Amino acid sequence: MTFEWLAIAMFVAFFFVLMSGYPVAFGFAGTALIFGAIGLSVGAFNQTLLLLLPNRWFGTMSDTTLLAIPYFIFLGAVLEKSGLAEDLLETVGVLFGPVRGGIALAVVIVGTLLAATTGVVAATIIAMGLISLPTMLKYGYDKRLATGVIISAGTLAQVIPPSLVLIVLSSQIGVSVGDLFLGAVIPGLLLAGSYALYVIFVGLVSPEKAPALPPEARTLRGMALLKRSLLALLPPVLLIFAVLGSIFFGLATPSEAGAVGAVGAVLLTVLNRRFGWKMMWDAAYSTLRTTTLVLMILFCATVFSLVFTGLGGSELVTSWLVNLPGGKIGYLIISNIVLFVMGMFLEFIEIAFIAIPLLIPAATAFGIDLVWLGVVFGVNLQVGFITPPVGFSLFYMQSVAPKEVPTIEIHRGALPFIVLQIIVMAIIIIFPQTVTWLVDVSFK
Helix, strand or coil: CCCCCHHHHHHHHHHHHHHCCHHHHHHHHHHHHHHHCCCCCCCCCHHHHHHHHHHHHHHHHCHHHHHHHHHHHHHHHHHCCCCCCCHHHHHHHHCCCCCCCHHHHHHHHHHHHHHHHCCCCHHHHHHHHHHHHHHHHHHCCCHHHHHHHHHHHHHHCCCCCHHHHHHHHHHHCCCCCHHHHHHHHHHHHHHHHHHHHHHHHHHHEEEEEHHHHHHHHHCCECCCCHHHHHHHHHHHHHHHHHHHHHHHHHCHHHHHHHHHHHHHHHHHHHHHHCCCCCHHHHHHHHHHHHHCCCCHHHHHHHHHHHHHHCHHHHHHHHHHHHHHCCHHHHHHHHHHHHHHHHCCCCCEEEHHHHHHHHHHHHHHHHHHHHHHEEEHHHHHHHHHHHCCCCCCHHHHHHCCCCCCCHHHHHHHHHHHHHHHHHHHHHHHHHHHHHHHHHHHCCCC
């Protein structure tokens, strides 16, 4: 008698536990222990599998790739807490002010730069929402365009290296995080470029929705503007090249590059006279909280994965996916639909530990390039992050939006950018070279 139904029931039960609001980590471990005990009582689970847990946990802690997580979180926290991110947004806003849709373009550019330095979505959206949204509303921007561009540009941190999403995906997929970083560069720039083109298009077709800043609002001109632009733009750009360039040219691993970036961020605060022990404490505490969350979920997900596999769940899911109608194409369609739907309800960390381990064995059986697939999944998770009704970026935006911007306008504002993301994801799927080319030519 087979007991694979137990594995299915376990997965369904965990989903309901998650929807109840119970902490994810304890939901993983608790569900696994309950169904492991049920499996033992009916002879469907071998208890000796639990002896593998210490080895798996030790292997996790020995994985130097995970060191990149606290480094990049700390880098982003330092830029946020010190106010350097705010300076960057304000300066680029003034620089592009004379152009129709200039502030929205500034949001896209700064969102791209912050994504390439922080890798954290929530901080980017909240910072840009607090700084740029009131300015855009003041000068007559369409509410949907203003909120939509902040949501989408802020979520670029899901894809553009050093993305925390890619770091977590690399540990679950079993590929080099450096390769995922390189593979995501062009898709990330395609996303940013599509947002910028959309803003320009709206400015040309409906100038009343994306007006230029009036002359009296352009407080800086000439040499003063040039000086401020250099001081605000040059350091983050140099930091990005130091971090990503060292990976691209094979000079450092992602973890080593993250350490360089963290030290570089602190040096920037010193050079800009923003260094302070309170700022450092706040950044370190923020890093501690996020890193602990990720590792706790990872440890508890290991228990869940072990019991689910012991009950025959992994083999069952792999068999289903491999035997889907359409073969590889059917697998890509179904797996991306599953991730898209999950992305509307769950954080990327939860999805990475729940769904990705179940999808990868089938991808390996089909001979799919796992680096390319990891980037496709990363872009997919970004789409879910801004998709109504429960995309997490929408909630971040709602938390800082003024009362005159209703929730429905925020949701409607995200829709054009969802379409753009789906188009870019289709381009990546149709033309895998958008991911693989940079990996192939890198100095690894």
